Every structure is written in structure tokens, then in C-alpha cells.
Amino acid sequence: MKAEKKKLIMTLSVIITLNIFLLALSQYASADLYKKGASGAAVREIQTRLKSWGYYNGSIDGIYGSQTEKAVRYFQKKNGLSVDGQCGNMTLAALGLPTGNSGGSSSGGSSSSGNIDLLARLISAEARGEPYEGQVAVGAVVLNRVDHPSFPNTISGVIYQHEAFTCVYDGQFDQPVAESAYRAARDAINGWDPSYGAIYYFNPATATSAWIWSRPEIVTIGRHKFCA
Numbered sequence: 001m002k003a004e005k006k007k008l009i010m011t012l013s014v015i016i017t018l019n020i021f022l023l024a025l026s027q028y029a030s031a032d033l034y035k036k037g038a039s040g041a042a043v044r045e046i047q048t049r050l051k052s053w054g055y056y057n058g059s060i061d062g063i064y065g066s067q068t069e070k071a072v073r074y075f076q077k078k079n080g081l082s083v084d085g086q087c088g089n090m091t092l093a094a095l096g097l098p099t100g101n102s103g104g105s106s107s108g109g110s111s112s113s114g115n116i117d118l119l120a121r122l123i124s125a126e127a128r129g130e131p132y133e134g135q136v137a138v139g140a141v142v143l144n145r146v147d148h149p150s151f152p153n154t155i156s157g158v159i160y161q162h163e164a165f166t167c168v169y170d171g172q173f174d175q176p177v178a179e180s181a182y183r184a185a186r187d188a189i190n191g192w193d194p195s196y197g198a199i200y201y202f203n204p205a206t207a208t209s210a211w212i213w214s215r216p217e218i219v220t221i222g223r224h225k226f227c228a
Helices: 002-029 043-052 064-076 089-094 113-128 132-146 155-159 180-189
Strands: 200-202 218-222 224-227
Touching: 043 064, 064 089, 089 113, 089 218, 113 132, 113 155, 113 180, 132 155, 132 180, 132 200, 132 224
Parallel strands: none
Antiparallel strands: 200 224, 218 224
């Protein structure tokens, strides 16, 4: 009788241990993790972000090699993250990329922290010193482009589109983000559009492109003209 009871206890212990292991495994699987040896579109996006921000000088080849790992370590160190050279959810969010635990995608309708952080960084760089309404309008332009067939269909795609925003290339994008820019990003994502559907904006005092002046103006907010 004692032997049977002991056997039952051991069986239950094994079952409980197995369930705990499976639960931990499922939670780990739900989190994105990219490290040395990984490859694919997500790795290319990681490399693109790192290169745009000056952390990576290698090729955008979608292969997570030694150079990418080194760049990730540099990025993590500069941004107060745990330095392990791997792109888990915290590092992905800091890069403005969607994560397995974000509960959303990288589309304009997503309210993931990664999208808010990325949009806020763009707003801060492009509309620093502008009225709050103008900051929200800049964020709205990004979201309007996400929904427009002529532009990429993600926030990150719009922001990192080649030569779309000069701040991504002139260093402004890496400056500290103003607190108001985070509020403006949330307001834009939640549907406020002071630009009334604009997909372009420019500062008349600094614009050098004749083409941008040809765009139909919708509204002027602060120093920016917002156009269709």
C-alpha cells in the first residue's frame, strides 16, 4: 500500500513538473528573440534600424552575424538595456519594432509601446518647438501615409522609407525625445488628426523642393504647411 502511494506521489510530481515546464516554454515561445545565427526579414529590419541610427556599418543582408551582434550590444549599452547582443522584446521595443508580447502589429492602428516610441521619436525630431497641435499633426501624417496606397503600410516602414524624413539621417532622430511628443503620438494613434488627412508637410522657410510647393495646402499649423 505504501509503495503504491509513493508511486502515485512520484507520478503526480512528474506531471506537475512537466506542466510547469510546458507553461514556461509556451511563454518563452510567445516572445520574439533574435540572436546570432538568425536570419530573415525581421533581422533585416533590425539591421536597417541600427544602420539608420549609426550603430551598424555592415550590409543589410538579413543575417544575424558578428557585426549585427556587436551593433546590438552597442545599441543596448547606449540605451540602458541589458547588454547581451540579442534582440528580445525589450530591445525590439527600443528599436520601435513589434514584439511577440505587444499584442499588436506595426500598423497604424496598433497601440503597442514600440509604435508609440517610434512615432514619438519622429515627432520630437520633426516638430520640436512646434505647437502641440502641430506635433500631433506630424504624427497624423505618418499614420495617414500608412493608410495610403502610395506609402508603406506600417509606421516603421513609413518612417524609414528612403529619404522620407531628413531627421532620420541628420542626427535629429537620435536626440532625446520630448515628453509632449509621447502624448502627441498617443493622440495621433487614438485618431486625432489636426492635419485633416494630409500626407505631406513642410516648413516654407527651409523648403528647397519646388515640388513640395505644388502640393495642395490643407492647413498651416505653426511653421508647417500640411498638404494633400
